[in-house]
Amino acid sequence: MVAARNASATGWSSATVPALLDALSARRADPAGGAGAAMGVATAAALVAMCARFADRQRSDHAALADEAEHVQAKALELLEDDAVAFAPVLQVRRWGDSGALEAALENACRTPMAILEAATRLAELGDALARTGNPRLAGDARAATCLAVGAGHAAAALIRENLGADADEPLMECAQAMEATLDAYRQG
Structure with missing residues (x-):
């Protein structure tokens, strides 16, 4: 320790x-679930970047895909840091017992897992594309990246549901549910 x-x-x-x-x-x-999900996204991004670099003969956009994946990886590492900071006010408000402030703190705490979910959804798309149209020798690695992204995205969505409440009627929840449906499509592929 x-x-x-x-x-x-x-x-x-x-x-x-x-x-x-x-x-x-x-x-x-801290760190907790959001940090774990962010680490999953960062790992998926690293694999996508590697697969993109090896797709230089199959895809003219391989360098741009690698750059995008590296950008997402850097963002995921920032989100790993942000997760603890974002959730600290929730812990503080829970100690005070102010339910109105708790609701607002929980909603604010959803920003980090939402960013993780967005990054995961994009990486699942990139990983799937590289599995299908990239270097066939790295199709398994691209699929692994997709699976990691899908898992990390679902983990982030679970945190959002936990923070907002499963039956919350909010635009944030609707957006998270739509991205989860997209992730489910990649899980099937």
Whole structure:
């Protein structure tokens, strides 16, 4: 656990994988599910970037796809950091017992998992495209990236549902549900 404590001082995105996993398994408030989902997106993005680079003979847009995947990976690492910051006000308001403030804090806390879900949905699309039209020797890696993105996206959507309530009638919930339906289509492919 010493490694996990040291990593939090410098940021989770720069922690070693074992340190992050130690921190995720610890009895503490952060990092938590959003950080795990963001790490899944970052991993999917790295695989998409690799597959895109190896698709130089199959796709004229391979360099642009690799660049986009790297951008998404960097954003996912930022979201890994943002998750704990975004959820801290929820924990604080729960201690106070102010239900009105709690609802607003939970809605604000959904911004990070929504960004994770958006990134995951885009990566699932890219991974699927590379599995079908990229280098056939890396089709399995592209499918693995797609699966990781789908899983991370569903994890982020689960956090949104938990924060808003499963029957919330909000545009944010509708958007999350639409993206989950898109992810389900990639899961079938």
